[in-house]
Amino acid sequence: MHHRTTVIGTGAMGQALAIALLDAGHPVTVWNRTRERADPLVARGAVLAADVVDAVSASELVLVSVLDSAAVRDVLDSAGDAVRDRTIVNLVTGTPGEARSVADWAVEHGADHLDGAMMAVPSMIGSPGATILYGGAVDAYHRHEPTLRTVASDSPFLGVDAGLPALYDVGLLTMLYATMTGWLQAFAVVGAGGVTAEEFLPHARAWFDNVVVAEDTAEVATSVDRREYPDTVPSSVALNAAALRLLLQVHEESGVGSGLVAAISALADQRVAEGHGADGFTSLVEAIRTPARN
Numbered sequence: 110m111h112h113r114t115t116v117i118g119t120g121a122m123g124q125a126l127a128i129a130l131l132d133a134g135h136p137v138t139v140w141n142r143t144r145e146r147a148d149p150l151v152a153r154g155a156v157l158a159a160d161v162v163d164a165v166s167a168s169e170l171v172l173v174s175v176l177d178s179a180a181v182r183d184v185l186d187s188a189g190d191a192v193r194d195r196t197i198v199n200l201v202t203g204t205p206g207e208a209r210s211v212a213d214w215a216v217e218h219g220a221d222h223l224d225g226a227m228m229a230v231p232s233m234i235g236s237p238g239a240t241i242l243y244g245g246a247v248d249a250y251h252r253h254e255p256t257l258r259t260v261a262s263d264s265p266f267l268g269v270d271a272g273l274p275a276l277y278d279v280g281l282l283t284m285l286y287a288t289m290t291g292w293l294q295a296f297a298v299v300g301a302g303g304v305t306a307e308e309f310l311p312h313a314r315a316w317f318d319n320v321v322v323a324e325d326t327a328e329v330a331t332s333v334d335r336r337e338y339p340d341t342v343p344s345s346v347a348l349n350a351a352a353l354r355l356l357l358q359v360h361e362e363s364g365v366g367s368g369l370v371a372a373i374s375a376l377a378d379q380r381v382a383e384g385h386g387a388d389g390f391t392s393l394v395e396a397i398r399t400p401a402r403n
Contacts, residue, residue, distance in 0.1 A: 110255070111133070111134045111135045111136065112135060112136075112168075112169070112170060112253075112256055113135070113136040113137070113138065113167060113168045113169075113170075114130050114135050114136070114137055114138070114168050114170045114171075114172060114256060115137070115138045115139070115140070115158070115164050115165060115167050115168040115170070115171045115172065116130070116137060116138070116139050116140075116155075116172045116174065117139075117140050117141075117161065117164055117165075117171060117172065117173045117174065117175065117184055118140075118141060118173060118174040118175040118176075118180075118184075119139055119140075119141040119146045119147045119150060120141075120146070120174065120175075120176075121231045122174045122200070122227065122231050122234070123139070123141070123172075123174040123175075124146075124149065124150060124231070125231035125232070125234035125235070125260075126172055126174060126200070126234055126260050127139055127150045127155055128150070128153065128234075128235070129234050129235030129259055129260045130256070130259055130260065131150070131153050131154055131155060132235065133235075133259045135256065135259065136156070137150070137154070137155040137156070138155065138156045138157075138158050138163075138164055138167040138168055139151075139155045139156070139157055139158065139164070140157070140158040140160070140161060140163070140164035144157065160187075161184055161187040161188045161191075162187070162188055162189070162191045164188075165188045165191040165192055165195060166191050168195070169194070169195055169196060170195070170196050170198065170253050170256060171192075171195050171196065171197050171198065172198045172200055172260075173185075173197060173198065173199050173200060173201065174200045174201065175201055176201070177201060177202075177203065178201055178203040178204075178207040178208075178210075178211070180201070181199055181201050181203075181211055182210075182211065182214070185197070185211070185214060185215070185218075189218070190218060190219075192215065192218050192219070192220040193218060193219035193220060194219060194220070195220050195221070196220065196221040196222070196223065196246070196249040196252070196253055197211075197215050197220050197221070197222050197223070198222075198223045198224075198225055198253075198257075199211050199212075199222065199223070199224050199225065200225045200227055200241070202226070202227070202275075202278065203275055204272075204275055205272030205273070205275040205276045205279075206272065207275070208224040208244075208271045208272045208274065208275045209270075209271050209272045211224070211271070212224065212245055212271035221245070221246040221248070221249035222245045222246055222249075222271060223243050223244070223245040223246060223249055223250055223253075223271070224243070224244050224245050224271040224272070224273075224274045224275065225241045225242065225243050225257075225264075225274055226241065226242040226274035226275055226277055226278035227241050227261075228240040228241065228242060228278070228281060229241065229261060234260050234261065235259070235260060235261075237262055237263075238263075239260065239261035239262065239263065240261055240263040240264070241257070241260070241261040241263075241264050242264075242265060242267055242273075242274040242277050242278070243257070243264060243265070243266050243267065243274060244266070244267045244268050244269065244270055244271050244272070244273035244274045245269065245270075245271040246269070247266065247269055250266045290369055291369070292313070294369050294370065295309070295313060296309065297365050297366070298359065298360055298363055298365050301363035301364060301365045302363065329391050332389065332391045333391060333394050336395070338385075338388040338389040338391050338392035338395075339388075339389050340387060340388065340389045341389060344389065344390055345386060345387055345388065345389065345390070346377055346380045346381055346385060346386050346387070346388050346389070346390055346392055346393065347381055347386030347387065349377055349390050350374065350377035350378055350380075350381050350386070353370060353373055353374035353377055354374060356370050356374075357370055357371060357374055373393075375401075376393045376396040376397065377390075377393060377396075379396045379400075379401045380392055380393060380395065380396050382401075383396075
């Protein structure tokens with residue numbers, strides 16, 4: 110079934126959401142503070158609402174894709190009681206606390222609320238590779254799930270805590286930035302020795318695929334949850350601390366910034382100083398959980 114959906118905010122992501130819905134045959138109402146930005150959507154068949162109240166009143170399902178969490182609150186405050194009996198889907202990247210605050214506001218005003226963490230760029234919306242993680246009102250999620258999967262076929266529900274999608278987002282982005290920076294760090298240090306990134310790449314790929322990714326992540330996750338760190342996962346902290354000091358020396362001799370390696374080395378040194386040198390390397394998570402006090 111095709112249900113009318115409102116999209117508030119017609120920036121790059123809002124446009125992508127509205128287009129995916131329109132292409133799937135859903136009637137769409139749109140609103141944007143700068144009305145001209147909605148013109149391309151109107152040309153494709155969307156209805157332009159006169160104001161936020163009209164936009165929210167037009168549909169049971171309201172997707173909010175604006176600049177930030179403060180803008181979300183501005184939009185909702187403008188809508189006021191018009192949100193009653195609506196499902197507000199907050200698709201703005203924010204903190205878990207901000208997501209919960211929006212959820213509390215929605216409940217107080219008689220609306221259902223879902224928070225969505227968009228693990229996709231606008232060009233991916235509506236394609237099989239798009240993922241949006243949801244949390245909040247479970248009944249509203251199931252009621253609107255077919256429409257939500259129109260914009261992202263991979264749209265799992267994480268739980269009733271509206272802050273969970275933002276928390277997962279932080280975790281996934283942490284992995285992204287740490288991994289990508291690791292590649293850049295490696296390219297920089299070999300580059301200082303006259304090796305180009307393209308020359309190094311085949312060896313880096315083989316190492317990444319056969320050693321880095323080959324690590325049993327399920328075993329690592331179990332180790333972290335149980336807070337048990339045998340030196341088989343993957344090897345002792347003391348051994349790695351020595352290796353990290355060697356890496357630091359090479360970086361310094363090469364004149365390459367060593368901030369990333371230094372940060373990891375400091376975590377390993379902290380665990381050794383705390384008497385955990387014989388633990389597995391995964392025990393560094395304890396140093397991350399409880400940073401050393403200077």
